[in-house]
Amino acid sequence: MQIIRVEEFATVRVPVDMLLDQPHKQAISESRKLIPGGCYDFDTHEAILALHAWVVRTPQHLILIDSCAGNDKERPGLPGIHQLQTPWLRRLREHGIAPEEIDYVVCTHLHADHVGWNTRREDARWVPTFPNATYIFGRTEFDHWKNVAVEGEDVLQKLVFEDSVRPCVEAGCVRLVGDGFAVDDWVNVEAAPGHTVGHTIVRARSGAQVALFVGDVVHSPIQFTFPDVNHEACEIPEQSRTTRRRILAEAAENGHLLIPAHFPAPGFGRVSAIGDRFSFRSVG
Incomplete structure (x- = not known):
């Protein structure tokens, strides 16, 4: 199996008060020795994040996980990803991967920065970026945001659904799945709710x-x-x-490689348990 990181943004700096619901800056400063380098600016109190997709090459399939923010998307209130023009597709090709080769696109959830490259603008239409792929969405997640798109007041998520989700449905390339769905013999989709009602993780x-x-x-x-x-x-x-504690505890106990969506490069690592806390060590 091969895992490839396809970067959209190498560095995203976010004031910690805008990112996390707690703790206070003082608590973070007092825990300086426990926090990995390169992920937090203690002078400005900004978290240092990134944005990337992952491609998993198994003996059977080429699977893309979380398709970043995408180009040309209308994202009011999110200036960092509003009307982007990035060379993400070129970077994908530089890894030797053409969009036509992707067999599956798996979205852990349907927020704007995880579905953007599901589609691209072609003339005045949004069309699937990966024309030969099956798009895997959790059924619970999809039903929730479909209801928001029809009846809700969340303007941003309405736009996300209309430009990055619905066109894939209308193209007939979406499969809605439940907990434990096997993409192939190596990759499964599992329920991990909390961040969103139908959030999932991918186990390879x-x-x-x-x-x-x-x-x-x-x-x-x-x-x-x-x-x-x-x-x-x-x-x-x-x-x-x-959900977070459950997954971190499993990764720590079993030595699993943990691969989040927003950690700075290399973007993955190992987890250890320290009492009721954890530590993270980048690998690679």
């Missing part, structure tokens, strides 16, 4: 080795030191905490 197994693509279960390595701290956008806070 090669022999005795396991990689967990955890989407937004964890946003920053700060959350290893403070595992009960949520992203400010987590929809079900208590469930988000429970």
Whole structure:
């Protein structure tokens, strides 16, 4: 199995008060020795994040996980990803991968920065970027945001659904799945709710080795030191905490490779348990 990181943004700096619902800056400063280098600016109190997709090459398939923010998308209130023009598709090709070769696109959830490259603008239409792929969405997640698109008041998520989700449905390339869906003999999709109502993770197994693509279960390595701290956008806070602790504990106990969506390069690593906290060590 091969895992490839396809970068959209190498560095995204976010004031910690805008990212996490707690703790206070003082608590982070006092825990300086526990927080991995390169993920937090202690002078400006900014979390240092990134944005990338992952491609998993198994003996059977080429699978893309979380398609970043995408180009040309209308994202009011999110200036960092509004009307982007990035060379992400070129970077994908530089890894020797053409969009036509992708067999599956798996979205851990349907937020704007995880579905953007699901589609691209062609004339005045949005069309699937990966024309030969099956797009895998969790059924619970899809039903929730479909209802929001029809009846809700979330302007941003309405736009996300209309430009990056619905066109894939109308093209007939979406498969809605439940907990434990097997993409192939190596890759499964599993329920991990909390950040969103239908958030999922992707488990990839090669022999005795396991990689967990955890989407937004964890946003920053700060959350290893403070595992009960949520992203400010987590929809079900208590469930988000429970899911995070469960997955970090499993990764620590079994030595799994943890692969989040927003950690700075290399973007993945190993987890260790320290009492009721955790530590993270980048690998590669």
